[in-house]
Amino acid sequence: MTRRDFFKKLGVSFASICATGGTIFVLAKEKEEVEDKGLEATPIKEKSIELWKWAKESYYYTKLKNERVRCKKCPHRCLLKKNYRGACRTNVNKDGVLYTKSYGNPCCINVDPIEKKPFYHFLPGTKAFSIATAGCNLRCRYCQNWDISQKKPEETRNYDLLPERLIDVVCEWRDKDSLVKSLSYTYSEPTAFYEYMVDSSVLAKKKGIKNTVVTSGYIDRVPLKRLCREVDAIKIDLKGFNEDFYRNVCSGEFDYAKESCEIVASSNIWFEIVNLVVPTLNDNMDEIKKMCEWICSLSPDIPLHFSRFYPQYKLKNLPKTPMETLYTTYQIAKNSGLNYVYIGNVEFIGEWNNTYCPDCKTSLIERIGYTITKNIIKGDSCPNCKKKISGVWKV
């Protein structure tokens, strides 16, 4: 058995190990361990379904015989009998109608630097009013926010913020802090609160607030294309470049994530990609090279962030990503022709966290952590050679 196989086996057999930490932003009930339901993201049978004020009929589903429904929001395409709940834990079949139960009830709210999402080429130095509800349609074994993503909306303490009220609150924050320029749907998985996100985005846009989405991209193409019409920027967490990794570590299918990247790359909104490098599971350099070349074929101007893995949730047995691995992935990405490559989730990374002009190599934006220490982009161009730098630099 190779070292890689050994760690891989450990990663799966330690399924019962759960992290006890959580995000500081959560109004969480007491921490509970999440029951390990195995690798499959499957619908969940309930005794009965109770609706509440934060329920809304789903935007994408089909009614079938015998009060069954087919959800069409994400590639799982859950087939839900009456009193069943989707794998994301937020969509429920009540008497043959599909409802979302995550409409206006975020469990996390925080005002973050936009760099934390990370967006490095979208209004740098500004702040994003950030929200999440409970729920997620994937089961990533290294999830940072499992204490909300792997919960039902009934299991978290929630704020009461229907879209109209949410936008009022964001505007109040903007009045107090002019750096707040955007509303970000993040932390858990926005596909799990799709209707809330779309309706809020429409209202935010009317008030001059930008909308940004931080997602796995595990979403059906029709709802994704609609989202691309309503929001300003999407960051996709491309979890690996390997079908087995998607299936065994995330309970998803690789091809759908790829397709989402293609759809967003061909839209008119801003797009960045993150790849979390997990030791022994998705750090094969041939795959990293294929991924970089494929992203480059979509556009060499898509920023790619390699993010450092830290042991947590169900993968506490793995080591954190060695810095040498991240430096190698950075170099592979640059050699593939990508213009903007970064290493993230690491403090004080210096030059690896800066934006350089692809032509004359002038250092244009420098960052320490999430703080911008220098930004000399003039308009949307390099002040030295006048090369246009891709991004959204002004509201």
Ligand code: SF4
């Ligand atoms: S969003 Fe996905 S996981 Fe949730 S119910 Fe619909 S198909 Fe299932």
